[in-house]
Amino acid sequence: MSTKATVLVVEDNPINMELVCDLLESDGYPVLSAENAEEGIVLARQNLPGLILMDIALPGMDGLSATAALKRDPVTRMIPVIALTAHAMKGDADRAIAIGCAAYITKPIETRSFLQTLAKCLQGDKPGAYPEPSVPVPASAAKISPVMPQIKARTFSWSGGVAKNTASRPSAAAPRRATPLILVAHPAGDLRRGLEDLILGLGYDVCVVDTKAGLVSTLPIKEPDIVLLSPVLSDSTGADVMKSVRSLQSPTLADVPVLVIDAPEGGRDEPLRAVESGANDYIARPINQVELRIRIGALLQLGGARESARNAKDEARQSRIGMTESEQKTKRAQIDTLGRLAQLAECREPGDLGELHLQCVSQYCALIAQSLDLPAAEVEAIIHASAVHDIGLLFVPERIVRKKRPSRADRVMIHEHTTRGANFLAEATGDLMGVAEIIARSHHERFGGGGYPHGLVGEEIPLYGRICAVADTFDTFVRQRPEADFAEALTVLAESEGIVLDPALVAIFFRKSERARLIFERARQRRLSAKAEDSSGSSAPEAIEKLSTPKATSV
DSSP states (O other), rough: OOOSSOEEOOOOOHHHHHHHHHHHHHOOOOEEESHHHHHHHHHHHHOSEEEEEESOOOOOHHHHHHHHHHHSSTTTTTEEEEEEEESOOOHHHHHHHHTTTTTEEESOHHHHHHHHHHHHHHTOOOOTTTOSSOOOOOSSSSSOOOOOOOOOOOEEEEEEEEEEEEEEOOOOOOOOOSOEEEEEESSSSSHHHHHHOOOOHTTOOOEEEEEEHHHHHHHHHEEEEEEEEOOOOOOBBBHHHHHHHTTSHHHHHHHEEEEEOOOOOTHHHHHHHHHHTTTTEOSSSSSOOOHHHHHHHHHHHHHHHHHHHHHTTTHHHHHHHHSSHHHHHHHHHHHHHHHHHHHTTTSSSSSTHHHHHHHHHHHHHHHHHHHOOOOOHHHHHHHGGGTTTTTTGGGSSSHHHTHHHHSSSHHHHHHHHHHHHHHHHHTSSHHHHHHHHHHHHHHTOOOTTTOOOOOOGGGOOOOOOOOOOHHHHHHHHHOOOOTHHHOOOOOOOHHHHHTTTTTHHHHHHHHHHHHHHHHHHHHHHHHHHHHHHHOOOOOHHHHHHHHGSSSOOOO
16 A cells, blocks of 8 residues: 555646656556546545645636635645646746645656656645644545655854844745744753754744743743743743743733643653643654644744734724623523533433543534634634533433443434434523534434434534534544543544544544644543542432532633
């Protein structure tokens, strides 16, 4: 089986299509093909190829318009696109690059340079080329060889303690300055010098500090776009530093994206504690330049989004002011009600593990919903509403729910929990309850058909239900097999995509696998501990009693 990335070829000329496909297949690339832009966009969304070869002169929608559509779509925008044309005009290359293409090739194709250009784009030498994460990937997410590109020749000048890189720079997210500045908080030594070289080689500027005090005092002066943080500084740990950074009063500084470096051998818990304290991501040692570029690029996009949100601060404030006190009380009441219902739905589960399942499902739903760029209020609604996805089980006799081998009649009654729960929630008023009703009714529909209660197919299933289905499938497997490792749990999602689960949402979950792993590891430890203790946990009355002090679902 080929380990090379899948390439999607969008070409309407049969001769050109045959030539390109033959070249790719002879070099070991799996190939997908489409004869028009519309079909190409569909295949890209369904299969997430590692690279797309896009003919510019396509019938109907042209190649540049198709590329623009792919770059607007959060599911496909990270796939590098190479433009192909037989009629090169002045300015075509600039327009192709400006719209998001990683490279531009004229026809007839020069066979030797053609494959070299593809390899460079897949290795990340061109803007917009993003390899997939180094975790088991679903069938639709092609894996790109993680070859580290050579650092390009560069020259440096120094100004105000910041290393200035005069080499060509990547066109990452919209930063607050022409060249993004990375602040490295790391003890002095060879590793820090290596980090500086890697960052400068990627086209960014860099400044360094080696203490928490130095970081906190430098942040207001430099206002970096990203902080690259060592888990152990000379005067503190990463978690302690994160608390200090997140307590800063300036929104710009308090929200600066932080990438934590994996701890030395024996200290791997420190990055996790730093992430729990507010860091955005972490990267494992040894540090690969390709992975570093991907993670920095993603955090620059995050920083750009946060800056846009801050620019809309006045409008948001007016919106909040416009919400009456009565509306705010209604929203808080809905959240409180959902939390109580969620705990009640899980009171049959021994101990605290039922509540843990709800927390995990909500957190996994948050990862997916946030990646879809949904409005913040909609993401919040999904987080709270997903916790009551199985509220309808309260209407199914406990003896049936607990059966290890339910009969056909039992299964019919169990399947009714979706409609009975949704009908119960439909009697309540409010937007949050409406989202909860949709999730309760649709989270057992199957993307390929054959689910319940309505047998919906594909995007007929509401988005909220499809999101919850991915989260619930993943954590239900872990709940039943607490000894399973993260890779096994991911395999369950990969095997279910397109059949049970939405492939695009599964791909998003895989791209967020590092964040998901943090949730997984915390939950897994609690489940293994509970299993080792072999305790029966709290009884139903004890669980119901906990409703007097409901816990907010963490995100």
